[in-house]
Amino acid sequence: MMVNLVPTVARVSLADSAAYKKSPAGATANVAIAISRLGGSAAFIGKVGNDEFGYMLSDILKQNGVDNSGLLFDEHARTALAFYSLKANGEPEFLFYRNPSADVLLHPEEIDVNLIKKATIFHYGSVSLIKEPCRSAHLSAMNVAKMCGSILFYAPNVTLPLWPSTEAAREGIMSIWDYADIIKVSVDEIPFLTKGGDPYDDKVIMNKLYHQDLKLLLVTEGAWGCRYYTKDFKGGVSGYEVEAVDTNGAGDSFVGGFLSIVAAHKQIYKDEKRLREAIDFANACGAATVTGKGAIPSLPTKDAVIRILFSLFN
Numbered sequence: 001m002m003v004n005l006v007p008t009v010a011r012v013s014l015a016d017s018a019a020y021k022k023s024p025a026g027a028t029a030n031v032a033i034a035i036s037r038l039g040g041s042a043a044f045i046g047k048v049g050n051d052e053f054g055y056m057l058s059d060i061l062k063q064n065g066v067d068n069s070g071l072l073f074d075e076h077a078r079t080a081l082a083f084y085s086l087k088a089n090g091e092p093e094f095l096f097y098r099n100p101s102a103d104v105l106l107h108p109e110e111i112d113v114n115l116i117k118k119a120t121i122f123h124y125g126s127v128s129l130i131k132e133p134c135r136s137a138h139l140s141a142m143n144v145a146k147m148c149g150s151i152l153f154y155a156p157n158v159t160l161p162l163w164p165s166t167e168a169a170r171e172g173i174m175s176i177w178d179y180a181d182i183i184k185v186s187v188d189e190i191p192f193l194t195k196g197g198d199p200y201d202d203k204v205i206m207n208k209l210y211h212q213d214l215k216l217l218l219v220t221e222g223a224w225g226c227r228y229y230t231k232d233f234k235g236g237v238s239g240y241e242v243e244a245v246d247t248n249g250a251g252d253s254f255v256g257g258f259l260s261i262v263a264a265h266k267q268i269y270k271d272e273k274r275l276r277e278a279i280d281f282a283n284a285c286g287a288a289t290v291t292g293k294g295a296i297p298s299l300p301t302k303d304a305v306i307r308i309l310f311s312l313f314n
Helices: 027-037 052-063 113-117 134-147 166-174 187-193 202-209 250-262 272-290 302-313
Strands: 002-007 020-025 043-049 067-074 081-086 092-097 121-124 151-154 182-186 216-220 225-229 234-238
Touching: 002 052, 020 027, 020 052, 027 043, 027 052, 027 121, 027 250, 043 052, 043 113, 052 067, 067 113, 113 134, 121 134, 121 250, 134 151, 151 250, 166 187, 182 187, 182 250, 187 202, 187 216, 202 216, 202 225, 216 250, 216 272, 225 272, 234 272, 250 272, 272 302
Parallel strands: 002 081, 043 067, 121 151, 151 182, 182 216
Antiparallel strands: 002 020, 081 092, 216 225, 225 234
């Protein structure tokens, strides 16, 4: 987890902003909160600084019903900070303060293995692969989850400014690709991950992204919905038209919604009808999130999702 500092005025560069508003950030934490808000059970593993921002992030997890016992406090490094802005031309601008920050300093021996052993699903991203010792901690936790029979759900986060180089990012993200049972990528990430492949070409998807042990690959397309691929079938589920206010957190909300259903149906990849229903629910979660401002405040309850689902009949 980290703290984002975002300009209080939209569409300005970081240099031109007169003031910033702090907000909690981190895809895996967003997903945990999304699951909890939908009535599921979730825990978070990570590290923050022994500072006010670290306490704030820990409290946010607890306030949203997420087990934060796996979140540790580092005495020697600060909680990660990131300045983020969407400039007038639509180009995102990042400025990270994490050299090193506490999240990078999570060691394998510090991980609460018992939390992982209780998990039906082990969800992870790719930012924790960038530096040691966090990379080793990530791999260790993943191996424990695999041995315990958890579903490994990988949702890589292609945030290039965090990596030493573009090639290092691609290699790092793909280095654990073949471990996952389910992978979710966005359509915008596919050309990068496949070195220029057409994100709408099913042959590119199956030849370059679908590994032999993978059970399900999801390709999200924002408001357009989501495509799905298994060994036996493929298809797509349309999204929902809503008035978007802020798209931040929509992908995490989708993942949270989908995993809240997978937790009760571990072999959903074998049942196309049920899979389509789960993706439809996840699409509605993402749609509900973009109607509010800020990722965590806009993550929906089940009632809010149901309103989106039934909006087609109004």
